Amino acid sequence: MRIDFMNYFRLFALSLITLLATQVGARAETPDADLDAANRAYQDGHYDESAKLFRQLIETHGYSAPLCFNLGNAEAKAGHLGQALLNYERARYLAPGDSGINHNLQVTRKQAGLDPNPYRWWQVVMRSINWTVWLAVIVTCLVLLLIAVIGTASAQALSGKTGASAASIRRFFKGLSFFCVPLFLFFGFVELSTVGFNDRIEGVVMGKPATLRLSPFDSAEKTGTLPEGELVTVEQRHDNYFWVDDASKQSGWVVDKELEPVVPGTFEPSDAK
Amino acid sequence: MRPLSRFLVAGLGLGLLLVLGVVSAQAAATLTQHIDPPEANVGDEVTVTFSVQNGSGANIRLPNVDGLQLAGTSTQTNFTIINGSMSSAVSQVFTIVPTRTGTFTIPAFDVPLQDGGVLHSQPMTLKVVAGGAPSSPNGSAPSGLGPVMMPPAMANPSNGNAADLSNPNITPPVESDGRPARVFMLITPKTTDAYVGETVPLRIEFFIRMDVIAQQDSLPTMKGSDFLMNDLSVRPGEDDLTLMNEPYHRETWITALSAPRNGDFPLQMVRDTYWTKGSNGVFTDPLGNFFGPRPQLAHGNIPSNQLTMHVHALPDEGRPADFTGAIGQFKASGNATPTAVNVGDPVYLDFSVSGEGNFDHVRSPALTPDPAWKSYVASSKVEYADESRTQGNKTFHQAIIPQKNGNLPLPNASFSYFDSTQKKYVTIPIPLPLVTVSGTSVPTAATAPAGADNSTPATASSTTDLNPNRLELGSLQADFVPAYRQPWFWLVQGGALLLLVIGALGVWISSRRGQDRTGTERALRQRTLRELEEAMSDAVNRQDAPAFFFAARQAVQLQWGARWNLPPEAVTLPLIAARDPQAAETLGPLFAQADEVIYSGLNAGNLNLAEWELHVREELLQLQAA
Incomplete structure (x- = not known):
């Protein structure tokens, strides 16, 4: 008896495709339904319930700028300004330059009694950079430079084909080079600076105002406080204390439980600078 | 051999043996050093001697030490032969004069020898006390007797508000041998009358007699739990001073304490301290030099003087509603x-x-x-x-x-x-x-409820201007890794940059090769041109019109072809007319005459070939110049 392996293979492939399709369909449907439920709770004024549903969505399916933004809205409406600011910061991190997120972030900062926009214009620009666009700009510069180099070298041949003089062809490509080289250097410099600026470990003050201390010990002298919702940069870690500073350069040691990281996981000891 | 010669030979041999024996018996070079006396008064002469045994050419230079003035130098050389072994010793004696009190250390330094070897000195310590004060007669460390406790009655500060925490009249406790205590501690609060929660500045001084080698592994701590004290995390101030004609080293902390409850409480501090009992054993131990000094350490808690703090409760009368516990003297200002x-x-x-x-x-x-x-x-x-x-x-x-x-x-x-000075709020x-x-007033303004500190933010009462929720899920991701942390982000840019570098490199190599090729082509063209010009001249001499015009046209095509980067045969009169009409007008007769002569096979006849040659050469020269 001859076994038809092709039939078995077709059957197996069909089953696999069906299974995958079911899984994808299930994954695609469930979050949308949950999102609807969370948004409905928000519209009905059940902000705590809505925040809970958004948090569950994130825990189950992962982060996205809209989810963090919606969670920020629910927390803000529920009066949890620290949590709201944390989630707006996360949304802004995932979708830099989104004016809607920035608007809600500023409104909530103002509501929390914080400076709505503590950053200078260049810091705002750096925080708003879209990396995909930036990548496209730099690669375009490099490609144009490559074309300019090849064009300059092939001016004689191009002259024979086009009828234009080789000198004028060379002038054109040299002009292109003179335009692209500084542009590339400028964008490269800004890119590296921006990476450095954005690659900081940031946290948001949670709950009550955080106490700044002179040393990383519970008995150390208090040197000030940071209000709830304030965004700080974590510079150093010592046991359960972080050395932080805010946009107004107020700095000190803060116990870790008073902060939540903007990027989840960055407060792990191995990641702290 | 004559007797005299035999005597000379025997003498030389004996001398040689003696020299060889002495040389072979010489030990390795060593350095010894000592300072005398190890304790001195300001202005006394102190000699520091360095002796190099079995080493020659030693050049000893004493390092400069601030507070010690070099008054003179002398050198002594000694040779000794014992049991056939000869040894030499060169001693350099430095006379130094201390100009101030303190403990000075002459640091270790190297002594280079003539044979290239180097000897290493050890640091030496000199203790200098104020002029007139008796110095230790033999300079040896005193035998250890342990610390002497501070008498409770000593240095009790005034109960008033002393503005200065310094303690100019310090009297150390006295040991059983009549000398002041080796180690003692003194605390001086700004006041011993305080209020609950008031911060009282406190000066802590720890004294160690200079001839005591003490070691502290811990900071002074408060005895009991009646007071709270600021951290002593800062390094103490350190200085040297003389008390009862004994030099002391002092460590000083300025801190503050506060009492959490009212009442009279004893105030005392302690410090865990180690100190050397004595060092006699170090010098009698035959292996002492081998294993190094082994001081015997004693250990104990050094208590400070004990004071009584009178802590008063804050009065209830006249306490403002916004009083938060601030005690002291303050000024306040504000701006909006x-x-x-x-x-x-x-x-x-x-x-x-x-x-x-x-x-x-x-x-x-x-x-x-x-x-x-x-x-x-x-x-x-x-x-x-x-x-x-x-x-x-x-x-x-x-x-x-x-x-x-x-x-x-x-x-x-x-x-x-x-x-706390006026004793009132x-x-x-x-x-x-x-x-x-x-602008427009907010219709329902919520007042901020009072909080633990001052006020807390009101709950969301004015969030009406928040942008509404998003209805799409967006791009879900398990983590927050930004694009610039993804390998592809840098690989794409790196790839483009690499492509540019490779392209530039390729162009450069190609251009180098092109230059070589162009040089060869130019040389070949020049040679061909010369050959064609020679052919033209021969043809003129022979009155061979076809040969002349053939060569002339080829020469012109060669030069125009080089100019336009085209092969010579591709240069035709129509092409010249298309690209350079003016040149076509000049060259038109030449090309026409050449066609006519070559195709008809006519000889010179009435043609003036010499004139044509002149005309063609002028044209070629102009092309060459261009």
């Missing part, structure tokens, strides 16, 4: 910016409280509740002006938001504290400017 805003925009209040006291209890100045304003939690920052952290300036930054328009007075601000009103508020 901007003074013209829209409804809903924050006005920032900046308060400053400076002075002396317990800044831990200094809170942001209180604002009277005002429905026209919504206030938020203030952030604070304190900068201390002294070591005890009792003097400084605490600043507060607070946002308040107008709920209605008009020329609004800011809420009344005030700061209250208890003045003081409230400082802080004037704030008027704020012009424009």
Whole structure:
């Protein structure tokens, strides 16, 4: 008896495709339904319930700028300004330059009694950079430079084909080079600076105002406080204390439980600078 | 051999043997050193001797030490032969004069020898006391007797508010041998009358007699639990001084303490200390030089003088409602910016409280509740002006938001504290400017509820201007890794950059090769041109018109082809006419005559070939120049 392996293979492939399709369909449907439920709770004024549903969505399916933004809205409406600011910061991190997120972030900062926009214009620009666009700009510069180099070298041949003089062809490509080289250097410099600026470990003050201390010990002298919702940069870690500073350069040691990281996981000891 | 010769030979041999024996018996070079006396008065002469045994050419230079003046140098050389072994010793003696008190260390240094070897000296210590004070007669370390406790009656500070914590009249306790204590501790609070929660500056001094080698692995600690003390995390101030004609090393901390409850409490501190009992064994131990000194350590808690702190409760009478526990003497001021805003925009209040006291209890100045304003939690920052952290300036930054328009007075601000000098509560009103508020009033303004610090943010009452929720899920991701942390982000850019570099490199290599090729082509063209010119001349001489025009046309095609980067045969009269009409006019007759002569096979006849040659050469020269 001859076994038809092709039939078995077709059957197996069909089953696999069906299974995958079911899984994808299930994954695609469930979050949308949950999102609807969370948004409905928000519209009905059940902000705590809505925040809970958004948090569950994130825990189950992962982060996205809209989810963090919606969670920020629910927390803000529920009066949890620290949590709201944390989630707006996360949304802004995932979708830099989104004016809607920035608007809600500023409104909530103002509501929390914080400076709505503590950053200078260049810091705002750096925080708003879209990396995909930036990548496209730099690669375009490099490609144009490559074309300019090849064009300059092939001016004689191009002259024979086009009828234009080789000198004028060379002038054109040299002009292109003179335009692209500084542009590339400028964008490269800004890119590296921006990476450095954005690659900081940031946290948001949670709950009550955080106490700044002179040393990383519970008995150390208090040197000030940071209000709830304030965004700080974590510079150093010592046991359960972080050395932080805010946009107004107020700095000190803060116990870790008073902060939540903007990027989840960055407060792990191995990641702290 | 003559007897004289035999005697000379025997003498030389004996001398040679002796020299060889002496040389072979010489030991390795060594360095010894000593200082005499190890303790001296200011102005006394002290000799420092370095002896190099079995080493020649030693050049010893004493390092400069601040406080020790070099008064003279002398050198002595000694040779000794014992049992056939000869040894030499060169001693260099330095006379130094101390110019001030203190413990000086002549650091270790290297002594280079003539044979290239190097000897290493050891550091030496000289203790210098004030002139006239008796120095230790033999300079040896005294035998250890352990620490002497501070008598309780010693150095009791006045109970008033001494402005200066320094203690100029220190009398150390005396040991059984009549000498002042080896190690003792002294505490001096600014006052022994304080209020609950008041921060009292405290000076802690730890004295170690110079001839005692002591070691402290811990900081002074408060005995008992009646007081709270600031951390002693800063390094102590260190200096040397003389007490009862004995030189001491002193460590000083300036800190502050406070009492959490009222009553009379003993105030005393202790410090865990190790010190050397004695060092006699070090020198009698035959292996001492091999294993190094082995001092015998003793251990004990050194207590300070004991005082009694009288801690009073704060009076209830006259206590302001906004009193937060600040005790001391303070000044408060405030400012608001901007003074013209829209409804809903924050006005920032900046308060400053400076002075002396317990800044831990200094809170942001209180604002009277005002429905026209919504206030938020203030952030604070304190900068201390002294070591005890009792003097400084605490600043507060607070946002308040107008709920209605008009020329609004800011809420009344005030700061209250208890003045420990005047023994009464003081409230400082802080004037704030008027704020012009424009825009539409908020219909339902919520007042900020009172909180633990000052105020807490009101719950979301004005979130109506938040952008609405998003209805799409967006791009879900398990983590927050940004694009610039993804390998592809840098690989794409790196790839483009690499492509550019490779392209530039390729162009450069190609251009180098092109240059070589162009050079070869040019040389070949020149040679061909010369051959064609020679052919033209021969043809003129022979009156061979076809040969002349053939060569002339080829020469012209060669030069135009080089100019346009085309092969010579591709250069035709129509092409020249298309690209350079003026040249076509000049060259047209030549090409026409050449065609006619070559195809018809006519000879010179009535043609003036010499004139044609001149014309063609001029044309070629012009092309060459171009």
